[in-house]
Amino acid sequence: MDHAIWAEGLVKHFGETKALDGVDLAVRPGTVLGLLGPNGAGKTTAVRVLATLLRPDAGRASVNGYDVVNDAHQVRQLIGLTGQYASVDETLTGTENLLLIGRLLGIPKPQAKQRARELLAQFELTDAASRATKTYSGGMRRRLDLASSLVGRPTLLYLDEPTTGLDPRARAELWELIRRLVAGGTTVLLTTQYLDEADELADEIMVIDHGRVIASGTPDELKAKTGSQTLAVRPAEREHLPIVTSVVGELACATPDVKGRLVTAQVTDPKVLPAVVRKLDDAGVVVTELALRTSSLNEVFLTLTGHPAEETDENGTDGSDQTERSAA
Amino acid sequence: MTAITATPPSAPALSPRVSPIDGVRQSLTLAWRTIVQVRHNPWELGDFSFQPIMFVLLFTFVFGGAIAGDWQGYLQFMLPGMITMNMLFVTMYVAQGLNTDLTKGVFDRLRSLPIARWAPLAGRIAADQVKQAWSIVLVLGIGLIMGFRIGTNVGGLLVAIVLLLVFALCFSWVSVLVGVLARDPERVQIFGFTALFPVTFVSNVFVPTETMPGWLQAFVKVNPVSILSDACRALMLGDKTVGTPWHVGSAGPPVVQSLIWAAAIVLVFAPLSVWALKRKI
Structure with a gap:
C-alpha cells in the first residue's frame, strides 16, 4: 500500500x-x-x-x-x-x-x-x-x-x-x-x-x-505562496512613512499594509530584515519598532482566500469544533 | 534525540471483530475503573450515604409516631420502601458518570479503541451495581441498628436484595437516557432528581395506599416504586403483619409485577437510550 x-x-x-x-x-x-x-x-x-x-x-x-x-x-x-x-x-x-x-x-x-x-x-x-x-x-x-x-x-x-x-x-x-x-x-x-x-x-x-x-x-x-513571515516597521517620524512604505514594498512580496504609523508586509526571505535596516539607515530614518515574525493563520488566510479566518460565522455555518461535535 | 518506538517490528494480524467474551472482559475492566474511583474518593460513598441516614432518622423519629402511632411499627413498614427509594436515587449515578465521560471526551477515547461497541455502556451500568448494593446494605444496616426486625429469614432477605438489584439494573437504562440527554453532569442531578422525586414520594413508601384519596390511589397502585416496595416488605417481613400496624400481602404478585415492570422499562428505555447515544456521538 x-x-x-x-x-x-x-x-x-x-x-x-x-x-x-x-x-x-x-x-x-x-x-x-x-x-x-x-x-x-x-x-x-x-x-x-x-x-x-x-x-x-x-x-x-x-x-x-x-x-x-x-x-x-x-x-x-x-x-x-x-x-x-x-x-x-x-x-x-x-x-x-x-x-x-x-x-x-x-x-x-x-x-x-x-x-x-x-x-x-x-x-x-x-x-x-x-x-x-x-x-x-x-x-x-x-x-x-x-x-x-x-x-x-x-x-x-x-x-x-x-x-x-x-x-x-x-x-x-x-x-x-x-x-x-x-x-x-x-x-x-x-x-x-x-x-x-x-x-x-x-x-x-x-x-x-x-x-x-x-x-x-x-x-x-x-x-512561498503566502509569505511565511510578516515584517513590521514603525518609523519614529510620521513624515518618514512614505519612505518606509516604499522600502518595505520593494523588498516584500506583497503590497505593504499601513495602519497608523505601522507598516506591515508578508515576506518569504528572512534576509530582507538586514536589507531593510541598511536602506532605512541610508535614508536616515529612525524606527521605534522593527520586527520579523511568523505570519499568523489569519494572515495566511487573508493571502489564500482574500478573507480573514472567521471564528464565528453569521450564517451559523461555522462555530467551534466543540459545537461541531455536539451538532450531530 | 531518542526515538520513542511506537511501531512494532512486524505488523500483527488484525482481528475482524470482538468476541462476546472479550466484550464481557472489557466491560468488567471498565467497571473496575469505577471501583478504583470509589477507592480513591471514599467520600463519594459518604455523599450518598448521608441523605438516606437523615431520611431514615427523620421519618422514623419525627413523623413515625404521628403516621403509625409508634415509631417502631413505622420503621418496620417504612424501611423496605426506603431501601427501594434510595436505591433508585443511586441509579442516577449511572447518568452522572456517563455524562462526565461524554462531555470530557473519555467516551471518544474508548470508542476509538478496538473494543466491543457496547462495552463502555455495559461497564458503566455494571460498575454502578456496586454503588446500588452499597445503598441497600447501608439503609438496611441503619434500620437494623435502630431495631428493624426481619420477619422472614435470610433467604427472603437475599431474594429481596437480588430483586432490588435486578430492578436497578433495568432501571439504569432510564439513567442512561438522562446521562445522554443532559448537557452537563450538574444538570444530570437536577434532571434526575426532579423526575424521581414525585415518582418515589407518590408511592406507598411512606404511607399505605389506602390512606390516600381514590384518584391518587390509582396511580400509587401501578407505580413500580410501590410494587417493588411491597415485594420487599413481603420478602423481609413475611406474609403476616410483623410489628407493622398495616397488613403486608404475600410476596408472589408484587415480585412478578416488579419483574414485569423491569422488563418493560428495559424494552422502552434501552432502545431509546441507544438511539439517543448514537445521535449524540
Whole structure:
C-alpha cells in the first residue's frame, strides 16, 4: 500500500452545516500531515471520520488499506487518538489511566503495568504517576493523553490540536515528544490552528476552510505562496512613512499594509530584515519598532482566500469544533 | 534525540471483530475503573450515604409516631420502601458518570479503541451495581441498628436484595437516557432528581395506599416504586403483619409485577437510550 491514510471526497453534514465538503487527502507512511485551519473549519470532523468515530455522508477513507466504515475494528487496532480535549479520566491516577487502556486492549496485567511505567517515564510523568490526574497541569494532561494513545503502539497517530491552550514551554515539550514519535516511524495526522506548529512538525500541510481544502503543499511551498513571515516597521517620524512604505514594498512580496504609523508586509526571505535596516539607515530614518515574525493563520488566510479566518460565522455555518461535535 | 518506538517490528494480524467474551472482559475492566474511583474518593460513598441516614432518622423519629402511632411499627413498614427509594436515587449515578465521560471526551477515547461497541455502556451500568448494593446494605444496616426486625429469614432477605438489584439494573437504562440527554453532569442531578422525586414520594413508601384519596390511589397502585416496595416488605417481613400496624400481602404478585415492570422499562428505555447515544456521538 502506498498510503497510510487515504481519503476521497469526504462529506459530512451536521444539519445545515457542511462540516466536510469533499475532502481528499493522502498521508505517506512515516510522515506528518498537518491540517491547518481556524475553529470550525472541519479539522476535528475529518479526524473523527478517519478515527471511525463518525460515518461520512459521502466519500471513502481507508487506513493502511482498511476501510474506516466497513473495517472499523481493524482501523481501531492501528490508530491512536489524542483529542482536542484531553480525554483522561480525572478521577484516576496517571498509572491507572494507562493501565485501563492497556487492559482494554487485552494486554496482560504485568505487561500493561510495565508499559504504563515505560510511557510515564518517557513522558516525564513518573513523579506524578500515582496522583489523580485532576491535579495535573494542562501540559501534563496533554502528555498523559498522548501517552494513553500510545499504549497499544499504534502505527498511526491522530493529534487533534494537541497544543491548544498550552503555554509556550509546554508546547515546545510536546513538539519535542511528537518529533521523537515521528523519528520512531509513526505516521501522524495533526490538526492545528497555528501556522508555526504545522511548519515545525508537518512534512505536508493542507489548509482547510469551511470543510474544503483551499491549499496544500510542503511548508516551504506554502510559505512561498503566502509569505511565511510578516515584517513590521514603525518609523519614529510620521513624515518618514512614505519612505518606509516604499522600502518595505520593494523588498516584500506583497503590497505593504499601513495602519497608523505601522507598516506591515508578508515576506518569504528572512534576509530582507538586514536589507531593510541598511536602506532605512541610508535614508536616515529612525524606527521605534522593527520586527520579523511568523505570519499568523489569519494572515495566511487573508493571502489564500482574500478573507480573514472567521471564528464565528453569521450564517451559523461555522462555530467551534466543540459545537461541531455536539451538532450531530 | 531518542526515538520513542511506537511501531512494532512486524505488523500483527488484525482481528475482524470482538468476541462476546472479550466484550464481557472489557466491560468488567471498565467497571473496575469505577471501583478504583470509589477507592480513591471514599467520600463519594459518604455523599450518598448521608441523605438516606437523615431520611431514615427523620421519618422514623419525627413523623413515625404521628403516621403509625409508634415509631417502631413505622420503621418496620417504612424501611423496605426506603431501601427501594434510595436505591433508585443511586441509579442516577449511572447518568452522572456517563455524562462526565461524554462531555470530557473519555467516551471518544474508548470508542476509538478496538473494543466491543457496547462495552463502555455495559461497564458503566455494571460498575454502578456496586454503588446500588452499597445503598441497600447501608439503609438496611441503619434500620437494623435502630431495631428493624426481619420477619422472614435470610433467604427472603437475599431474594429481596437480588430483586432490588435486578430492578436497578433495568432501571439504569432510564439513567442512561438522562446521562445522554443532559448537557452537563450538574444538570444530570437536577434532571434526575426532579423526575424521581414525585415518582418515589407518590408511592406507598411512606404511607399505605389506602390512606390516600381514590384518584391518587390509582396511580400509587401501578407505580413500580410501590410494587417493588411491597415485594420487599413481603420478602423481609413475611406474609403476616410483623410489628407493622398495616397488613403486608404475600410476596408472589408484587415480585412478578416488579419483574414485569423491569422488563418493560428495559424494552422502552434501552432502545431509546441507544438511539439517543448514537445521535449524540
